[in-house]
Each structure stands twice: as C-alpha cells, then as structure tokens.
Amino acid sequence: MRELIERIGTRFSRGTIRYAMFASFTVSALLAILLTGVTLYARFSTQLDDTIEGENQMLVEQVNQSLDTYLRDMIRLSDSIYYNVVKNTDLDEHSVSEEMRLLYNTYSDYVENMVLFTGDGEVVATAPAAKLRSGVDVRGTPWFAQAMERTENLHFGIPAVQNLFVDAEHNYKWVISLSCAVELTRGKDTQLGVLLIDLKYSALASLFSSVKLSGSGYVYLIDGDGVLIYHPERSLIASGLVTEGNQTAAAYRDGIYTQTWNGEKRSIIVRGVGYTGWKVVGVVDQPGFTMGSSQDLLFVLVIFCAYFELLIFMNVLLSKKLTDPIQRLKESVGRVEEGGESLPIYVGGTSETRELGTAVQGMVDRMRQLTEDMVREHEQKQKSELNALQAQINPHFLYNTLDIIVWMIENGQREDAVRVVTALARFFRISLSKGRNIIPVKDELEHVRNYLLIQEMRYKNKFRYRIDCPAEAENLSTIKLVVQPIVENAIYHSMDFMDGDGLIEIRAGVSDGALSITVADNGLGMTQDVVESLLPTGPESNRRDSTKKGSGIGLKNVQERIRLYFGPQYGVSIQSEPDEGTTVTLHLPAVPYGEMEDT
Template identity: 45%
Template sequence: ERGGEKRNAVLLVDFNFKTIDDLCRRVSLGKKGYVYIIDESAGNIVYHPQQQLIYIGLKYENVEQALKYTYGNYLDSSSGDMRLITIATVNNIGWKIIGVSYMDEIVTAKKEIGGFIAWLLLFVVVFVLLISAFMSAKISQPIRRLERSMSKVEQGVFDIHIQVQGDDEVGRLSRRFNYMVARIRELMGQIIREQEAKRRGELEVLQAQIHPHFLYNTLNSVVRLAGGGKSEEVITMITALSKFFRISLSKGRTVISIQDELEHVRNYLIIQKMRYKNKFEFAIEAEPEVLGCRTLKLILQPIVENAIYHGIEMMADEGFIRITAELVGEKVRLQVIDNGLGIPADKLERLLTGEAASGEGSSVGLRNVHERIRLGYGEAYGLEIESQLEEGTTVTLWIPAVRTEGAEER
C-alpha cells in the first residue's frame, strides 16, 4: 500500500518438497494409507506421495468431496476400495491435510487388537484366579487345620496342639483353642484323680466294715469254745486271729507280698474251719517264684468268704476250698476253687457289672476286689468267674508280676 493506494501482490514461498514428503511419510496410516495436501480454494494438490501417478491420470483423488469438509471424516469408494478419509484444515495458509486409511487394514488391525485384548483378558483372569486360589489357601488352610483339630476333640482326642503363626483372627482363635483343649485335659485329669480317690475311699470303707463283723463272730466262737473247755482250740483260734489282723494292718501298707496274702487267708480259713466245725477242708498251693511278688492286700479273703457263705455253708456234704498261685507270662494268676453249690447263670453275668440286686450280698465283695485291682493295676487285670450249679465255682484273679521289693506302696 503506497500513498493510500492498494495494489495486489503475490508472495512466493519456496518449500523443499522433500521436507514435506518426509513429514508426511512419518504419519502411519497402515501399510497402504497415506497423507496428501490440497489447497482449500480450488482443490489443487499441493503434495501427494504418488504425485506422478496423479499427473498421468493413473491415480485419482476425490478432492471435490474433500473440499466440502473443514474437519471430519467420511467413507469413500471412488477408487474402488473402501477408504476412510480424514480431513484437517490449516487456516493460516489455507491447506487441507487429508489422511487416507484403507478399511480392510483398519478391520484387520481391529481384529488383531481384539485378539490381543482377548488374550490379555484371559491372562488377567487366569492370574487373578491363581492369586485368589493362593490367597484363599493361605486364609482357609489354618481354618481347615482348626476344623480337623476340633473334629478330633469331638472324637475324644485331647492330646493335640495347633502350631500358631501370625496374629490375625485365625491365629488368635487357634491360641484360644489350644488353651481350651489344655484346660479340658487338665480338668479331665483332675476329675479322674478325684473319682479314683473317691472310689478308693469307698472301697476302703467297705473293706474296713468287714473286720468288725468278722471279729464279732470270731470272738463269739472263742467264748463258746472257752465255755466248753476247749483251751487248745481257743489258743489256735486266738493265734490265727492275731496273725490275721497283723497282716491286715501291715503297718498301714496296702501292697504286700503274695506270701503274706496267702498267710492271711490261711489264718482266715483256720478260724472259719473251727467256727464251722470242720465243715470243709482247704489247701493252698503256690509256686515258689510267685511268693515274692507284690499284690494289693486283702484280695483273697473276700473271695474265700464268699465261697464259704454262699457255696459251702448250705451243702450237705463236706466242702473243699483250694487256693493256687502261679506265674503265667508276665501275670500272676490267683485262683479260689470250691466244690460248693455254684452260681446260677443269670446271676453270674451280673456279679461284676454292678447290676446285681441289692439283696445279693455275694456280689459286693467280688466287685470290691475287682474294682480295687483295676484301680490299682489297670483295665487288663481283675476277676474272672466260672461256675456250674452243684459242681462249684472258680474265681480267678489276675495281677501283674511285680517282683521288686521297692514296689509302690499305697
């Protein structure tokens, strides 16, 4: 503009075509896609990667359609292949940059991306499942271990202990479970000890009741013998009675030698034979190696007493009682055999079970001895009874063969 007069002018700018080509080729629109540039006024092609083909007519671009858009995209099939045309306008210089993408490549890329995403999702799902299984196992394993331990407790197994790791809820629960089981074991042991002590006390009371009654009957017999002038028999009975109570006392011990136990029952039989005026005979047979073994005291006398009172006393013929002691393996077998009236089968089954009727006094002494042996030595020992009516009864006592002099004295 000069002196208020306007003149039209043309500005020529020389661009390096190779620079434009390099910039446009950097745009990746698939293997066949490309970018070309036109001006926005007449649609002249400023740059095209296949410029020569355009000039000789072997390549056609639908620039008329592109001129209708400033920005956007549309589908074009004028060249025979379905293409996606994307347009952007450079306002400062009036150019339109047109991107050409072939739909078959876009679909193929979409499938590849879809396949990749599918495999990625599958991998993520498998990974999440593995992590979930691992975490679930870490959480549920202590719970299952606690459940198995509880099942054992339900079955009566209390000698268990759970190894506790961590301070989470399951760890605290396991520690409380261990404390509970230990407390149950302690209480059960205490109850067993209390019940055994109570039962021993009851048995000792029952045993103590035998002596006054026997002493009363024996002294009555001594009085009758003395009144009849039978001084030798009085001396024999008083001597036997003295030895009987000496062994009964045993300085407070409840474990004595089998030799003393046999001597004790021998004196008892001497007294009873004199009281019953020789109604029965007796014999005591013992293997020498058994005499030094240890036994609970006063286990034979109640059995012999039962044989006399319920087996021989009511017999018309003379009775016979045989007592044997022998070693059988690691056990000692003591037997009291009589030829008395025998025991009925229905009553025989109840003698040691505690189901005998209250009036059946014969079962009290037998159960007393049976329970004392089981309390002292365990469930593997005790009494066995065999009997036939009118033929007699055999009572077998099993105790362990304890030969040491330092055996426990209760």
C-alpha cells in the same frame, strides 16, 4: 430392616475381595467359636453336675448303710440281753446284773446305760450300777408307755437328756432310748417288764458329722413324723435362728427331689432307714455350675469380646494368602467341637494366624488338663472310698469268733482256744498291715490261712482246705484283703451245705508275666446267669453291693480295687457249673513286692 439387608448385600457384592473375605470370615469364625464354646461348656457342665450328683447320692447311701449297721448292732444287743439273759433267769434265785455289766462293757462306746424295769417301774438291774433319782416315775415316760402298749415291737425314741439316775456331777448326757417289753420270771410267775437301752447320742452323731456333701451341703436325720434326730445346726434350729424343711422331707419317699427353701433352690436326697421309720436326708444347694450364674455369663461375654476384637484386627491385615490357613484353623476347631480333643490345632500362615491357632491350642490343652485332673481326682476318691470300705471290720465275724473261743474255754478245749486266739490275732495283724494296701502274696495267703483255721473250728466236719503257693509267687505284690472275701463266699454259699466232704483249694501261680490266685470249691455251683449277675458290666457295675453275710467286701468291690490299682485288663473271672462247684480267679500283674507304689 429389609432395606438395611439389601444395602449390606449390595455393598458386599460390590466390595473388594479383602472386604468380602473380611466380612464372610468374621461372621463364620465368630459363629464357629461361639458354637464350639457353648457346646463344650454345656457338655462339661452337664458331666460335672452328673458326677457331683452321683457322688452326693453315694455319700448319703454310705451314711444310711453305716446307720443301718449301727442300729442292727443295738437290736442284736437288746435281743442278746432278753433271750440269753433275762428270759432264762429266775429273778427270785439269780441276778442278771453281772451278765448285763459284761454286755455293757462290750458296747460301752455306743451305750450310755442299760436298765431292766418291772411293769410297775421298779428297777431290777442296771449297767453300769446307778441309783434312780428320788421321785422319778418311769411309767409316765414315752419309751416306757410305748413298750407296755405295743409289746411285740422295739421302740426308738427321739434325742433327750438322760436324767433318770443320780449323777453327783450333774453330767446328764443326750441319749436316744431303745425300749422293748420283756417277760420277767419270778418263781412260777411271769410278768411284763421293760428293757431300756440308752444309746449315746454322740455315737450316732459321729456317723453324720464326718460326711461333707458338695458345696455347703449337709446330711440330717428325722423320724417318721419329721422330728429332728440329728442335724448339724440342731441347736440353732431349736433356738429358732435357723429353719429346716424336715416336715416336708418326712412326706418324701426314697429318691431325689428339688425344693425351694427360703427363696433358694436345693436338691433333697432321701433314704429310708429300715424297721425304724427314720429317714436320712441330704441337702445340696443348686445350682453349683450352670449357665445361669452371672459370673459364668460375664466370663463368656469377655471371651467372646476378646475373640471378636482379635478377629477384626487380623482380618484387616489379611490377604488372599490367609484364606487357606484360616480355613484349616476353622476345620481343626470344628474337630475339637466334635470331640477330637487329642487332635492338634493347626498353627500356620502369618503371625496373626499362628497366634490364633496357638491360643486355641492353649485353650484345648487347658480343657484337656482340667478333664484329666477331674478324672484323676475321681479315681483317687474311688480309691479312698474303697479303702474306707476295706477298713470296715465285720463285728458279726468277730462276735462269732469270740463266741467260739468262749465255748472252747468253757468246754475245756484250751489248746484249741489258744489256736483260735492266735489265728485271730494274726488275722487282724495282716488286715491292718501298718496301713499298707499292697502286701506280698505270702502274707495275703497267711491271712486266708488264719481265717480258714477260725472258720474250720466254727464249721466242724464241714470242709477241708488246701493252700498251694510256689516260691516264685510268694514275694509278688497283691492288694490286701482280696482273697479272703472270695473264700468267705465259698464258705457261706457252698460249704454251709456240705457234710464233711467240702473242699476249698487256693492256688497261686505265675504265667507269662501275670499272677493268678484261684479259689475253687466243690460246692453247689451256679448257673451262667447267676455268674453274670455277680460281675455285671453295665451301669449297675458301679453300684456298691451289700452282702448279707461276710466282710462286706464283695466280688464287685474286689474287681474294682484290682482295676483301680492295676488297670482294666486285670480283675476277677468266675467259672461254675451247678452241682460241680465254683472256681474264682484273681488276675494281677506279676510285680515283685517293693517295686510298686503303695497308695
């Protein structure tokens, strides 16, 4: 080896200038191109992997939040039946069937049936009306036994076929049983009973079936013991044709894990479902885009060989005249390697040098175009996710509004009830807006006015409000549902503590070609630390905020939506002082309605 190196060195030192230039430039150019390709490949590969992993985590988290909302609704239904119906009813004098039927009609999209049993397993009431099958003793069922043994808890079962009641068509559905112990009153005596709510399995499955992780990834649901509750291949698993690592996943805490299953590596994303012991599990195959795949390595080898042949062909014909153009070409490639992708590649010298420069420029242009396409696709996906979040209607607000209407009718306040119903209809008409995301400012403020009218009925003597919009701002464009979440926060976090002297002022204005919409209240206010935490600018600003009360579209989501549609120079600003109130301002461009594309 040493003799070979010495021979090459001797030949190099005694060779012609053309040979020396050919050998030195070939080696240096090959190294530069190889390092550039490997560096760019590794960097973009890592960025793409991180992006895909983040999006998969976000999708699993959204499924977990949707499931949490669904289960909370079912728990509220159980509490409503018990505390508002069963607990206040003497079964010797009154029946609870009608009240249960009304509640069933409200939740019929999610509930298969609701049944109230005595502690001896006798049916007290059902919704819808049904007849218990002959010979059925519910006392031996797991859901009944668990409810009677642990009377203080709610119990969620695993999927099973509901076959307690007679069905002439033998159309028995898959359900998930929710059961709890209740106290039944008969005259002066009380006894334990069991309330059973059979949740439609199809309703729960719909939360998962529409979610698609990257590649062939999927999401499934297990209980605390690893028993499958939902899986896209549930029937194949039950028949033994497919296996799943659900028992292993049951031992995982919330997080991301790497698992080898059937000889293949895959990522496991685990999120626990509160108060049930269930876990949402996302499965994504590995690797998707890595240096280890044979196709990628073959592609790199082909490119390397192509450039090697091109360099040899060019260097045979090169002369002293090519030294400077080649050096300049190498420098421009080096700038691309350092991240200056927007800088032009040098194209000059002889035709061969120009061809090489053009080829490198084309490669950089293609990479730049791919990067822009990836960013554009990511922004479009963010818009779709925010639009899906915007489309979620908080059932808690609707339930409270309907409760107000029922109360007004029962108390003879029919005119007030008509006002609330009319405001609610207008509220949801503007919320839908025929699928449009961009609406006039006057429609957005009318939407807020209807919302405040409803809340004013709910919070009697708590606060007043004023809405001021000059004519020049009425027909400007705004994103729908950006003012109402701010007003909602003002009510829940400020007006809820007032006693008749609360004031919310909403003003729109135009200045220097910009539109501003301000929501000010005279509530408790907040410190500067709290203000900064509401709209963080670090990595946490990309996380979805989950509000405990309200529409679910918080300040950060309003900020994201404004910036996605109008640019980073617009958004939300907050001014607040403790005990002096809070002012939230939305900054948007002054664009006449109809001149902006609605995406």
